[in-house]
Amino acid sequence: GENVEQHPSTLSVQEGDSAVIKCTYSDSASNYFPWYKQELGKGSQLIIDIRSNVGEKKDQRIAVTLNKTAKHFSLHITETQPEDSAVYFCAARDSWGKLQFGAGTQVVVTP
């Protein structure tokens, strides 16, 4: 079955710097890769996603890249702000609908 690994587990960045979180997956049949942001009291919200037929997707300060050959995908946050502090989860879903998550990355943006 699918196994998703996520690194790093914690990430501390200065406000204005970039943050990068990397995930690898094991099932080559996975075709959808979402990223979720989890904040206390706000639940888990989708921030960006990418499908296997796309190599890169960008939405304002957030971008995701996918390397299908290497089976890894990354989240990039530029010009980080204090409100970017949260736990971020990557996930991979196969064609059967099974959605597996990484272990999460605690991002702390310091002023």
Place this chain on the structure above:
Amino acid sequence: SQTIHQWPATLVQPVGSPLSLECTVEGTSNPNLYWYRQAAGRGLQLLFYSVGIGQISSEVPQNLSASRPQDRQFILSSKKLLLSDSGFYLCAYSGQPNTEAFFGQGTRLTVV
């Protein structure tokens, strides 16, 4: 609009007691349904997922079971809770074809 309801929000149960957590979805048909558990400071562990009524896939051996008696209803159960069952349980769904997954607000289960 599509919504997901999960209850209860918090639950304290004694060891050996039964469990039933319910999740219902509105506004979509034949969703994929998921149960996850999130231990403190850790990621989301997939427990069960379902692509249709009566179709349940179990991802990890455990003391829990899941059922989908109706298209938009997903139930997480246990006959006898263990201390190790404590955690934060999240229900989620995604529409058809495979799209974004939406999460319920979660249930904080404490087994004492």
